[in-house]
Amino acid sequence: MWWGVGAALVANLLYSVGFVLEKRALGALPALSAGRPVRVVVTLVTSPSWLVGAVALAAGFGAQLVVYRTLPIAAAQGIFVSGLVLLLLLSSAVLGERPTGRERRALGTVLVALLMVVASVREEDEVVGGAAPWGLVLLVSVPTLATGVALYAQVERRARRRHRVPTNGIGYGVAVGLLYGVSSLAVKGAAGRLTGGGAAEVARALLGSPYPYLLLFTAGAGLVMSQTALQRCRASLLVPVCTTVTALFTAVAGTPVFGERLPEDPLPLFLRVAGTALALSVLLAMPRHDAPAGGTAVPTRAAHRRTPPCPPPNDEETDGNGSRRDPAAHPGLSPRQGPARPVRRP
DSSP: OHHHHHHHHHHHHHHHHHHHHHHHHHTTSOOOOTTOHHHHHHHHHTOHHHHHHHHHHHHHHHHHHHHHHHSOHHHHHHHHHHTHHHHHHHIIIIIOOOOOHHHHHHHHHHHHHHHHHHHTOOTTTOOOOOOOOHHHHHHHHHHHHHHHHHHHHHHHHHHTSTTOOOBOSHHHHHHHHHHHHHHHHHHHHHHHTOOSSOHHHHHHHHHTSSHHHHHHHHHHHHHHHHHHHHHHSOHHHHHHHHHHHHHHHHHHHHHHHTTOOOOOSHHHHHHHHHHHHHHHHHHHHSOSBOOOGGGOOOOOHHHHHHSOOOOOSOSOEEOTTSOEEOOOSSTTSOGGGSOSSOOOOO
16 A cells, blocks of 8 residues: 555656746747647647656656555555645745635545545555446546536636636646546556566456546646646636546546445545545635736626727827827727817817
């Protein structure tokens, strides 16, 4: 079991460093769009600094395989989410991101909730599942993938609307977290098939299961969706939300799918159920949009229709001949659309 704990801590370090390096590299890249996946991939793989972060994430994925072979799903997810503390420290020191007070309290509560899940683990009572019925895995995975992609598309459509308050990444994080939750189930299933035997035997066992194909889809779609969202949103909020959704989905869905039973003692059972419910409730209560600068209220659509556009920033402009013209009589019109001089009544 302690090998699994050590591997989980190493995975936390690699994941946190990888996300921060990728976020830093994305700031120097052109704007990405999930609607152009090939262009996104080409842009990313031609960035050396982004590739360094991707290598760190790939190494974290390798450590995750060791974790799932030695720890129950619920315990593994609790340790993974504890790495959010390191991520917040790195994003603050390297990226200069400053979460709001409400976000810090929410993330702190999520951390406490998932530590409750870890505290519910009893080594002598836990069963590490290895195999699962493929039909049950697909029954859980396919609708979840469809929900994640549909939610991401919905957030994208809302973000394109005019006069829309900028999103802070909660919707993106939930959508990508669902995809990575399915990926975690696939990693768990693949790890259970890495048993003793020759390479050919292991390859046949993997290719004859749905796990490599789920991993291919979640890796490709997750790459495009997560990097596009990471470029637009703060890593200190997007990644914790994504990680929390992944952990909750994997623990809740993976425990029955892989035959890992819940604790029988009342206290561990309460800690696991209460911790999961607390983390989910905090996630649902978090704001979906960033507050405007200065804390001012954001005008509604009706207010936009009633209020004329702002006047031009300059008090005077020149016409095509170079002569100066006064501003238009109506503040919502540019100088060329109004009279050159205000009309004076006798």
